[in-house]
Amino acid sequence: MKFFIDTANLDQIREAQDLGVLDGVTTNPSLMAKEGISGESNVIQHYLDICEIVDGPVSAEVISTDFEGMVQEGEKLAALHPNIVVKVPMIKDGVKALRYFSQKGIKTNCTLVFSAGQALLAAKAGANYVSPFIGRLDDISTNGLELIGQIRHIYDNYAFQTEILAASVRHTMHLIQCAELGADVMTGPLHTITGLLKHPLTDIGLEQFLADHKKASQVKV
Numbered sequence: 448m449k450f451f452i453d454t455a456n457l458d459q460i461r462e463a464q465d466l467g468v469l470d471g472v473t474t475n476p477s478l479m480a481k482e483g484i485s486g487e488s489n490v491i492q493h494y495l496d497i498c499e500i501v502d503g504p505v506s507a508e509v510i511s512t513d514f515e516g517m518v519q520e521g522e523k524l525a526a527l528h529p530n531i532v533v534k535v536p537m538i539k540d541g542v543k544a545l546r547y548f549s550q551k552g553i554k555t556n557c558t559l560v561f562s563a564g565q566a567l568l569a570a571k572a573g574a575n576y577v578s579p580f581i582g583r584l585d586d587i588s589t590n591g592l593e594l595i596g597q598i599r600h601i602y603d604n605y606a607f608q609t610e611i612l613a614a615s616v617r618h619t620m621h622l623i624q625c626a627e628l629g630a631d632v633m634t635g636p637l638h639t640i641t642g643l644l645k646h647p648l649t650d651i652g653l654e655q656f657l658a659d660h661k662k663a664s665q666v667k668v
Contacts, residue, residue, distance in 0.1 A: 448626045449610075450633060451470060455474045457496060461500055466641070473578075475558070498527070498530050505528070507524045507531050509521050509534065514544055517541065518544055525553045525554075533554065534578075535555055555575050556577075557576065558578045563597040563601060576609065577609050578612045579611070581594065581615055581625070612631065614634050616635030617639070
């Protein structure tokens with residue numbers, strides 16, 4: 448399973464990278480705004496800064512909602528760096544853009560996916576990644592994890608090469624359950640990754656080992 452971090456915060460990206468398990472980054476306009484990044488030139492520079500930190504896919508989202516606008520933005524983003532993946536919304540013109548980019552050899556991530564039918568369309572159009580938002584489904588009392596299982600089953604039935612990128616992952620158990628269901632990638636905040644480190648028995652065991660070592664070192668020979 449690949450681990451992506453869903454943020455535009457460079458310090459958090461560096462921390463995840465230093466951990467040695469980071470495979471890529473996803474961003475969106477909301478995450479950029481959260482970091483105070485605005486204006487086209489600043490956003491572009493920020494994407495380049497992220498690409499300097501992480502040697503892996505970096506999803507950069509288009510903000511146009513018409514085919515021509517998406518193509519223009521997407522081509523500009525893809526030209527920034529080989530690691531850029533153009534993030535396209537699951538709408539009618541977005542599906543058209545996915546097909547266009549696929550034919551041009553530009554990597555894509557279809558975002559805002561909330562149904563198996565949408566995921567099927569994205570795969571048919573040639574998306575490299577499809578991003579079902581499981582946390583947002585949970586927010587409306589719908590089981591987001593069931594969607595991951597549905598998409599996995601459909602993709603396996605027809606040998607689609609589109610990777611399932613579980614998005615809106617809120618906590619560590621989400622991550623583990625997505626791994627059990629066969630999601631190819633997860634993306635979430637830093638704490639969903641670092642949370643895997645934590646277990647009370649690890650802390651207790653380490654504390655005991657250190658205490659025993661201290662006692663042994665104080666024994667006079």
